[in-house]
Amino acid sequence: MCVTLPISKTYNYTAIKNRQMAQQLRPSKPADKQSKIDWSRRQEAENFAETVKLFRQGKIDPDMFRRFRLQHGAYGTRMTDDYAMVRIKVPAGQVYPNQLEKIAQLSEMYSIGSAHFSTRENIQLHWVILEDVSEIMQSLADVGMTSREACGNTVRNVMCSPMSGVCKDEIFDATPYAMAIARFMLRNPICQGLPRKFKFNFTCCEKHGMIRIVDVGLLPQIQEIDGEKRKGFKIFLGGGLGNRSFVGHQLEDFTPVEDLLYTSMAVIRIFDRMGDRKNLSRNRMRYLVNDLGWEKFQNLVLKERAVVKATQSVIVKLNIDESVNEIQRPISVNDESASVPDGYARWEKTNVEKQSQSGFNSVFIGLEAGDITANQLRSVAEIIRDYSAEGFARNGFSQNIVIRYVHDDDLKSMYSRLIENGLAKTGSLTMASAVGCSGTTSCNLALTNSHRLAKEVQRKFLELNYDDDDDLKDSTIKISGCPNSCGQHQIATIGFYGGGGRHGTDMFPNYTMSLGGKFDEDAMLGHHTARVPVKRIIPVILKIIELFKENKQSDDTLAKWIDRVVSGNESSKITGVDDIKKAIAPLIVPPNVEDEPDFYMDYGSDTNYHTVTGKGECAA
Amino acid sequence: MCCMIDSDIPIINSKLLREKIQENSIRIVDVRREQEYQQGHITNSVNLPLAKLLADDSSESIQKIAQDLGISDETPVVIYDDTFGALSSRVVWALQYIGHKDVKLLDVTFSQWKDLGYEISTEVPEIETATHSVKINPEIMATAEYLEKVKENKNVVIIDNRERLNYLEQHIPGAINIPYRTLASDGKILRTKEGMKTLLKNRGISEDAEIITYCGSVGTLSGLAYYALKSIGVPNVKLYVHSFKEWKSLEKPIDKQENANYWDLSAE
Numbered sequence: 019m020c021v022t023l024p025i026s027k028t029y030n031y032t033a034i035k036n037r038q039m040a041q042q043l044r045p046s047k048p049a050d051k052q053s054k055i056d057w058s059r060r061q062e063a064e065n066f067a068e069t070v071k072l073f074r075q076g077k078i079d080p081d082m083f084r085r086f087r088l089q090h091g092a093y094g095t096r097m098t099d100d101y102a103m104v105r106i107k108v109p110a111g112q113v114y115p116n117q118l119e120k121i122a123q124l125s126e127m128y129s130i131g132s133a134h135f136s137t138r139e140n141i142q143l144h145w146v147i148l149e150d151v152s153e154i155m156q157s158l159a160d161v162g163m164t165s166r167e168a169c170g171n172t173v174r175n176v177m178c179s180p181m182s183g184v185c186k187d188e189i190f191d192a193t194p195y196a197m198a199i200a201r202f203m204l205r206n207p208i209c210q211g212l213p214r215k216f217k218f219n220f221t222c223c224e225k226h227g228m229i230r231i232v233d234v235g236l237l238p239q240i241q242e243i244d245g246e247k248r249k250g251f252k253i254f255l256g257g258g259l260g261n262r263s264f265v266g267h268q269l270e271d272f273t274p275v276e277d278l279l280y281t282s283m284a285v286i287r288i289f290d291r292m293g294d295r296k297n298l299s300r301n302r303m304r305y306l307v308n309d310l311g312w313e314k315f316q317n318l319v320l321k322e323r324a325v326v327k328a329t330q331s332v333i334v335k336l337n338i339d340e341s342v343n344e345i346q347r348p349i350s351v352n353d354e355s356a357s358v359p360d361g362y363a364r365w366e367k368t369n370v371e372k373q374s375q376s377g378f379n380s381v382f383i384g385l386e387a388g389d390i391t392a393n394q395l396r397s398v399a400e401i402i403r404d405y406s407a408e409g410f411a412r413n414g415f416s417q418n419i420v421i422r423y424v425h426d427d428d429l430k431s432m433y434s435r436l437i438e439n440g441l442a443k444t445g446s447l448t449m450a451s452a453v454g455c456s457g458t459t460s461c462n463l464a465l466t467n468s469h470r471l472a473k474e475v476q477r478k479f480l481e482l483n484y485d486d487d488d489d490l491k492d493s494t495i496k497i498s499g500c501p502n503s504c505g506q507h508q509i510a511t512i513g514f515y516g517g518g519g520r521h522g523t524d525m526f527p528n529y530t531m532s533l534g535g536k537f538d539e540d541a542m543l544g545h546h547t548a549r550v551p552v553k554r555i556i557p558v559i560l561k562i563i564e565l566f567k568e569n570k571q572s573d574d575t576l577a578k579w580i581d582r583v584v585s586g587n588e589s590s591k592i593t594g595v596d597d598i599k600k601a602i603a604p605l606i607v608p609p610n611v612e613d614e615p616d617f618y619m620d621y622g623s624d625t626n627y628h629t630v631t632g633k634g635e636c637a638a
Numbered sequence: 639m640c641c642m643i644d645s646d647i648p649i650i651n652s653k654l655l656r657e658k659i660q661e662n663s664i665r666i667v668d669v670r671r672e673q674e675y676q677q678g679h680i681t682n683s684v685n686l687p688l689a690k691l692l693a694d695d696s697s698e699s700i701q702k703i704a705q706d707l708g709i710s711d712e713t714p715v716v717i718y719d720d721t722f723g724a725l726s727s728r729v730v731w732a733l734q735y736i737g738h739k740d741v742k743l744l745d746v747t748f749s750q751w752k753d754l755g756y757e758i759s760t761e762v763p764e765i766e767t768a769t770h771s772v773k774i775n776p777e778i779m780a781t782a783e784y785l786e787k788v789k790e791n792k793n794v795v796i797i798d799n800r801e802r803l804n805y806l807e808q809h810i811p812g813a814i815n816i817p818y819r820t821l822a823s824d825g826k827i828l829r830t831k832e833g834m835k836t837l838l839k840n841r842g843i844s845e846d847a848e849i850i851t852y853c854g855s856v857g858t859l860s861g862l863a864y865y866a867l868k869s870i871g872v873p874n875v876k877l878y879v880h881s882f883k884e885w886k887s888l889e890k891p892i893d894k895q896e897n898a899n900y901w902d903l904s905a906e
Contacts, residue, residue: 067840074842096898126819130802132905144903145802147815149840389905459903470902622899630897 051409053114054339055201057107058159062166066090067152074149089172089210091165092151095144096462097632103460104129104143104154105168109200110178110193110220111139111413111420115399118411120161122395124154133395135388137453137506138217139177139413140168144460167204171212173286176200177228178220180412180420183343184373184380185222189238190249192220195275198336199282209286213293214301216286217258228415230266230541231257231509233303234285241272250274255285256307256315257541259503264304265541267312269319277323279336284322288315345375347407347425359434361444366429368485369446373422378407379429380422383436384446387454387472388417397439405432416453416494418446445476445485449493449576452476453506457499457516458620462632466516466527466552468499470621478556484563489570493577495559497529500631508543509535511577512559518629519551521608525627527552527620533562533595534584536577545584547595550606553617558602565592565601649828649869650716650742655680656756664714665707669725670748680718680744680751681759684708688725691732692856695879700736701772710768711738718744718751723827724818727861731877737773743865745826778864780850780876782888785810788848795847799859800882803904806895810852810885813893814841818859821866828862834870845872852878852885 073083084094087102095101106121121141125133128150129143136142146154158164168175178196182188199218203209209216220236221227229235235254240247250272257266273281285303292310294301307315371380383398390398398419402411407423414420424432436442445451454472457464475495484490498505498515507513513535519528528551532544550558566579569590582588584595592598611618611626618626658664659682666683668675675685684707691703709715715733717726726743733741744751752758788794789812796813798805805815820837823829829837838845849867853859857879864877878885886892 070840071842097896123819123824126801127817127822128802128820130900130904132903134903145806145900147841149842150820150837152840153837386905389903391905394905456903457899458897459899459901467899467902470899473902620899622902 050116050403051114051344052116053112053162055109055197056162057109057164057166057200057204058155058162059164059166059205060156060159062090062164063152063155063159066092066155067149070148070152085170087148088170089167090151090155091168092146092148093169094462094632096458096460096464097630100148101145102148102151103456104146104151104165105136106141106143106158106163106165107168107175107200108139108141108163108413109176110182110196111180112178112193112197112410113141113413113419114161114410115402117161117163118395118399118402120157120163122392122399124157125395126392128154132389132391134456135385135390135413135417135419137388137415137417137455137504138175139415140175141413142456144456164204167209169215171214171216173203173206173209173212173216173218176203176218176220177232177415179222179226180414180422181226181371181380182220182222184375184378184422185226186372186374187225188222188374189240192222192236192238192251194338194340195236195251195278195336196220198338199278202279202336203282208283208290212286212290213295214303216289216303218282224539226538228509228537229257230254231259231263231506231537232266233258233289234282235266236278239272241274243274248274251278253281255319256304256312258302258304259506259508259543260302260304261299261501262305263503263508263543264308265543267307267316269316275338277327279334280323280326280330281319283326283330284319287326288318288322292318343408345407345423346409347423347428348404358430359437361437361442362430362433364486365433365442365444368444368448368450368491370429371447375423377426378422379424379426380420381405381424381429381432382414382446383419383421383441384443384451385417385419386443386476387452387469390419394439394441397435397441401432401435401439401441404435416446416451418451443476443480445480447491448485448487449490449495449511450476450479450485452479452495452497453510454497455499455504459622461499461504463502464499464516465518465629465631466499466529467620467622468497468505468514468516471514471529471552471555472497472505474621475556475559478560489566489574490563490576492575493580494535496535501530507532507535509537509541510544511535511580512562513544514550514555516552517549518627519549519608521611524608524611524618525629526608526618527627529555531555531558533598534580536581545595548599548602548606550602551608551617552620554606557605561602561605562598565598649745652744652746652751652754652756655716655744658716659757664716665709666744667707667715667717667726667729668748669717669719669729674720676760678752678758678760680748681757681761682763683718684763684765686729688719688728688858691729695732697736697772697774700732701770704733704736704738704770705767706765708765708768709733709738709770711771713740713768715741716744717741718746718748720748721858722747722818722822722862723865724858724862727865728856728858730865731778731857731861731879734778735775737771737775743827745828747827750825777874778876780852780878782878782880782885782890784876785850785852785878785885786890788850791848793844793847795843795849797849797851797860797863798882799851799853799863803901804854806898806900808882808886808892808894810882811891811893813852814843816841816863818853818862821862828866828869831870834866838872845870846874848874848876850876850878852881855881855883857881
């Protein structure tokens with residue numbers, strides 16, 4: 019039921035005041051929803067504090083300490099041993115208002131006053147003093163969260179599509195299964211010392227997921243067996259992005275849910291037994307699959323599954339909670355007669371998805387390269403309470419937050435609230451929301467400031483209203499600061515990874531551009547096209563869009579056009595990647611340093627570029 | 639009944655203060671701006687805008703301020719602000735500097751007090767001026783010169799209480815960073831004694847060390863740290879009153895975290 023309270027028609031200070039009054043006047047909100055699962059274990063915090071002390075006293079071998087630290091979700095920081103990045107796991111991306119408020123507080127106490135949403139549904143706190151990590155772990159336990167096994171050679175955060183449960187094309191909601199796998203694997207002895215990290219991604223449908231670029235990707239299916247409809251999955255194995263990227267292989271036609279655990283265990287056991295523990299640069303499972311050949315690997319998995327099935331005790335099972343979430347529209351302060359706030363139509367078009375549940379919407383909140391301030395986190399928590407009928411949010415795949423179950427009638431008022439809090443950036447569901455890994459802002463391996471570059475690209479796109487351009491809607495821009503793949507550049511329509519270039523004796527940040535990457539059912543890795551100096555990236559992107567506009571067919575999109583260009587199927591003036599190379603060639607010639615000193619500096623830096631990297635920890 | 643507040647408790651509990659309000663033997667000081675004070679303050683409190691204290695923080699000036707507020711050597715004083723205790727701590731420090739013994743922070747801010755529904759008023763109490771002596775307490779004061787002299791000493795810990803990004807960008811060499819937000823806990827301006835001790839223990843800071851705190855410019859954020867440390871019984875804490883602003887203007891050495899674009903990680 020909706021109780022409507024009058025609020026001012028102008029969205030200004032008076033509106034805020036009135037809203038505050040309305041909040042005081044209205045009946046108290048239903049009790050906050052909180053995570054049903056407590057992922058934390060308090061004694062790990064104390065143990066961590068003690069271990070840090072021993073390490074500082076030189077009583078623990080640095081390599082051993084590093085493995086321990088990573089196992090507990092504390093990653094190293096660029097050029098220093100004093101700081102860590104704490105990666106907070108958010109299984110299936112499901113995050114609650116009290117958790118966001120806690121993270122807001124922790125970011126002010128122990129980090130930089132901002133938190134970072136990652137591409138794998140984690141929330142990260144950067145530049146944390148190593149000695150303070152245990153305090154963060156303690157506080158996370160207050161709200162049922164953990165950073166355990168968020169880094170290191172473990173089963174990383176189990177992802178699930180932010181649209182799972184509300185997607186129009188999904189067969190069933192995979193969320194309870196993602197949660198169950200996360201629960202089973204966390205702290206499980208079978209995955210504490212894998213050859214390398216291991217990733218599970220669940221999705222809703224073929225359009226919204228990332229199931230072919232991870233170790234195990236799962237797509238819900240229903241199959242009729244002996245006249246009975248049975249739930250199960252299409253399982254993809256051995257995909258992954260990195261220095262060498264691979265697309266996952268489908269294990270079998272249909273894997274019933276009863277076999278989900280056995281299959282997962284079988285894959286992990288094979289990887290544990292046969293994976294490469296020596297060669298750090300090729301020890302992800304995708305290399306094992308590639309070395310053995312898919313058929314052989316597939317056979318091994320199926321055989322191993324039979325063994326697992328035959329030898330596991332019946333008490334080893336997944337704890338699947340399929341109880342229905344209570345959906346209750348919060349008491350609204352919405353005034354339907356209020357004027358439509360400026361920019362609403364554009365925002366709704368580029369940030370809101372209709373759900374399968376009639377009258378409800380999923381609202382995507384775009385963040386610049388995943389960064390959000392403590393105060394904004396608090397606002398998001400309040401907005402979830404006030405607008406989401408399910409009472410929690412989901413972390414998205416593109417460094418964003420998704421608030422679901424927002425009623426049609428509440429969208430305008432919610433938009434006003436988002437504007438007040440600087441959270442109403444348009445284009446979340448479009449090419450404008452560029453992804454950028456943390457780059458030289460905190461990562462040891464980074465060669466360039468990919469993080470800032472993503473922000474610059476997004477700002478330029480919004481300035482040019484490109485988020486509103488339907489031709490660009492299904493394209494993506496993704497940027498990594500090194501040849502590894504935290505920014506997922508290989509699956510972007512236009513992807514970049516950072517490196518250094520040289521003109522005479524002067525160095526400049528130089529990105530490798532790939533074109534035509536795709537994910538989901540047509541997963542394909544982008545084609546390396548050219549090296550583009552950082553200060554030419556925006557002009558080059560704009561040039562490509564210009565070429566597309568000149569040569570496109572009537573119902574074309576940039577993604578389709580680039581796809582035809584890279585596969586040699588384009589019949590216009592631009593017939594292949596070489597024509598694009600030719601067109602951008604004049605743009606990427608390095609000027610002399612005296613003529614354009616800025617060319618030789620990375621974004622966010624006022625000194626000449628030089629590469630500095632430390633030791634990576636992905637492999638530790 | 640004796641109304642003295644137990645001076646072993648370093649911070650005054652809001653509930654306890656309510657009981658004391660009607661007794662004229664304690665002085666409650668509101669350090670917000672005059673205009674804010676006039677719109678409503680804790681009943682019976684008097685106003686000392688921090689700016690007035692900062693305008694001239696010579697011991698004579700602090701003495702006069704105390705006397706004008708009716709604070710004698712013996713008067714128990716409770717101070718509050720609406721800025722998580724940072725402004726009040728600076729005033730606490732100033733009074734302690736001229737030798738006042740019984741001065742405490744209120745454990746909540748004015749807004750929290752109001753939200754709790756406790757007594758506020760717009761009435762300005764009449765003040766009878768008092769006499770206060772000056773017995774300078776030099777061991778709680780650090781100057782740039784002093785800091786530079788002792789900063790290499792093994793037993794000296796310098797704490798920078800600014801936010802992390804400011805610290806990364808530039809700080810006094812050898813200083814460690816405890817952002818002022820770290821000192822608070824849920825709903826209270828300071829952590830519990832136990833929480834504070836854990837923080838020090840984790841950081842490997844001995845309670846027997848000589849601790850010098852500083853912040854951006856006038857010693858408010860670091861005043862809070864000074865107070866937090868004193869309140870758990872750390873004996874030797876000094877406030878570098880003129881803090882980093884002065885340090886920089888004197889062109890003293892500065893350290894920074896190199897080779898990382900941490901500012902670009904901030905959402906602001």
